[in-house]
Amino acid sequence: MKPPAPEYAVVVVGAGPAGMAAAVEAAVGGASVLVVDDNPAPGGQVWRAAGAGPFTDGRVLGPDYAAGGAAVREFAASVATADVDHLSGAQVWHLDDRLELGLVLPDGRGVVVRAGRVVLATGALERPMPVPGWTLPGVMSVGAAQTALKAQAMVPEGRYALAGCGPLLWLYAAQAAAAGAPPALVLDTSSRSNRREAAQHLPGFLLSPYARKGLPLLLRARRAAPVVGRVDGLHIVREGEGLLLFWTCGGREDAAPFDQVLLHHGVTPNLNLARAAGCELDWHEDNACFVPRTDEWGRTTVPGVLLAGDGAGIGGAEAAASGGRIAALAALAELGAITDDERDEAAAPLQAERARWLRGRPFLDLLYRPAPHFRAAEADAIVCRCEEVTGAQVAEAARLGATGPNQLKAWLRCGMGPCQGRMCGLTVTETIAAARGVPPAEVGYLRLRTPVRPVTLAQVAALPRTEAERRAVERL
Amino acid sequence: MFRRLLDADEPARELAFTLDGRPASGREGDTVAAALLALGRRAFRRTAVSGAERGPWCLMGVCHDCLVTVDGIGIVQACLVELRAGMAVETQTGPREVQR
Numbered sequence: 381m382k383p384p385a386p387e388y389a390v391v392v393v394g395a396g397p398a399g400m401a402a403a404v405e406a407a408v409g410g411a412s413v414l415v416v417d418d419n420p421a422p423g424g425q426v427w428r429a430a431g432a433g434p435f436t437d438g439r440v441l442g443p444d445y446a447a448g449g450a451a452v453r454e455f456a457a458s459v460a461t462a463d464v465d466h467l468s469g470a471q472v473w474h475l476d477d478r479l480e481l482g483l484v485l486p487d488g489r490g491v492v493v494r495a496g497r498v499v500l501a502t503g504a505l506e507r508p509m510p511v512p513g514w515t516l517p518g519v520m521s522v523g524a525a526q527t528a529l530k531a532q533a534m535v536p537e538g539r540y541a542l543a544g545c546g547p548l549l550w551l552y553a554a555q556a557a558a559a560g561a562p563p564a565l566v567l568d569t570s571s572r573s574n575r576r577e578a579a580q581h582l583p584g585f586l587l588s589p590y591a592r593k594g595l596p597l598l599l600r601a602r603r604a605a606p607v608v609g610r611v612d613g614l615h616i617v618r619e620g621e622g623l624l625l626f627w628t629c630g631g632r633e634d635a636a637p638f639d640q641v642l643l644h645h646g647v648t649p650n651l652n653l654a655r656a657a658g659c660e661l662d663w664h665e666d667n668a669c670f671v672p673r674t675d676e677w678g679r680t681t682v683p684g685v686l687l688a689g690d691g692a693g694i695g696g697a698e699a700a701a702s703g704g705r706i707a708a709l710a711a712l713a714e715l716g717a718i719t720d721d722e723r724d725e726a727a728a729p730l731q732a733e734r735a736r737w738l739r740g741r742p743f744l745d746l747l748y749r750p751a752p753h754f755r756a757a758e759a760d761a762i763v764c765r766c767e768e769v770t771g772a773q774v775a776e777a778a779r780l781g782a783t784g785p786n787q788l789k790a791w792l793r794c795g796m797g798p799c800q801g802r803m804c805g806l807t808v809t810e811t812i813a814a815a816r817g818v819p820p821a822e823v824g825y826l827r828l829r830t831p832v833r834p835v836t837l838a839q840v841a842a843l844p845r846t847e848a849e850r851r852a853v854e855r856l
Numbered sequence: 857m858f859r860r861l862l863d864a865d866e867p868a869r870e871l872a873f874t875l876d877g878r879p880a881s882g883r884e885g886d887t888v889a890a891a892l893l894a895l896g897r898r899a900f901r902r903t904a905v906s907g908a909e910r911g912p913w914c915l916m917g918v919c920h921d922c923l924v925t926v927d928g929i930g931i932v933q934a935c936l937v938e939l940r941a942g943m944a945v946e947t948q949t950g951p952r953e954v955q956r
Contacts, residue, residue: 418936420938433885488929515908517899518857518911520912520914523915523916524914527915527916528890532886535858559861640857650918766920768906797920799918799919
């Protein structure tokens with residue numbers, strides 16, 4: 381794979397639905413484009429291996445996934461005609477307000493790339509689900525199992541349970557059943573008390589494409605395995621070679637052995653790179669998460685950095701693709717490649733399309749928002765997987781005066797490990813909020829800094845530097 | 857831990873590698889993490905803090921729990937690296953050692 385050029389008009393981070401769409405749109409507008417993605421192939425998470433994976437028909441994974449294949453092929457065509465440079469298996473560890481990106485290439489070399497504009501399409505990740513025992517081998521996220529299904533056509537071996545709530549939980553149950561490996565049990569933690577608030581948004585949901593897709597899927601999924609509802613407590617312990625899963629429903633406890641347990645409590649923006657680049661965040665109450673602030677074009681609070689797709693707010697693949705193109709058009713206009721009028725005219729149908737999809741989100745977000753006691757960690761649950769910090773330690777520190785995640789980081793190291801808060805950030809905020817009796821928005825989120833992924837001294841030391849930079853440090 | 861759905865008993869698609877020094881095999885298209893899961897491995901490493909066993913959580917490059925050593929390089933996210941023939945994969949124990 382050839383190394384990237386030192387400079388591009390538009391650098392897109394992420395080759396999922398938003399990233400691929402942004403890249404193709406920017407290239408059509410005449411800009412030089414680089415797409416950097418950490419996976420071996422384009423598609424992001426939702427369209428993982430859609431272009432070339434083991435499942436090309438919709439039989440197991442559904443028609444939306446098959447449709448993703450078309451987007452992947454269109455992107456591949458842009459790359460093949462050299463309109464777009466695509467670096468796969470590469471990681472971005474640095475982005476600053478001078479629009480310089482630090483990358484690590486698949487062979488381990490570090491390079492710096494300058495951008496005219498940056499479009500972050502860094503997507504989403506699953507919300508941490510800090511139940512006691514969630515760090516045991518054999519416990520994974522539902523999304524992880526879906527990744528293995530899409531990319532390697534693998535299913536969990538033996539008896540496995542799903543626990544949690546959210547559209548992905550039901551989608552995977554239906555897909556795994558279609559593949560001949562349904563879960564042995566589904567524990568549904570969705571909170572009844574959300575229903576009234578969600579119901580206000582039901583008309584929007586019914587008018588959106590989600591309703592047509594979602595209801596048949598839900599019926600298939602619920603027929604795939606026994607479902608226990610109103611689950612309000614979970615914990616997992618090792619038993620012999622396997623796991624013992626405990627659950628409570630209104631005071632009554634049950635347990636059953638499983639070979640594997642898959643957990644899911646929704647998806648939230650993957651905001652580490654945006655945060656480290658200096659983007660301001662806002663708390664979104666519907667989805668109980670922090671989201672980088674963007675305008676309708678995807679512009680963040682850092683000039684020159686735009687954000688599209690689920691990373692700018694969970695909206696799904698189709699809304700992400702529209703958002704990617706909208707951000708690319710905004711970047712092209714800012715670079716002078718197109719006029720503002722041209723931008724507005726091209727963006728109008730995309731904005732309408734995106735709105736059609738987003739209309740359905742408030743209902744889903746509210747219906748499946750995990751109950752507060754699941755979002756703050758219990759005393760003996762691990763909050764920070766990297767540093768092995770428990771809920772009890774976090775709550776105690778909050779009571780002793782660590783009023784926010786950044787003070788807590790200095791006391792307990794939550795957020796300092798390799799994952800840089802991706803697995804603990806929201807839990808830390810919620811646990812501190814619960815201990816202090818204040819809303820999460822008041823507690824705030826971890827301040828993150830470069831590098832956003834582990835890099836070696838050798839990779840940093842090998843970066844090119846000018847004579848002036850050398851002199852500034854060595855003072856010769 | 858995970859089983860393969862498509863039975864690809866085609867020798868061309870098998871990839872021989874070593875796992876903790878012993879011969880192992882995976883398939884073309886596997887990430888290192890997928891290959892280890894298909895071989896029945898649930899734990900890939902022991903943590904630096906308490907020595908607790910950990911395996912992959914997210915399989916998408918964010919949790920950093922699937923860390924292994926590949927061809928002598930440590931702290932490699934097994935879920936992001938494609939398996940290649942001849943790779944030497946070692947599961948990690950504790951913190952990474954600095955070469956002296």
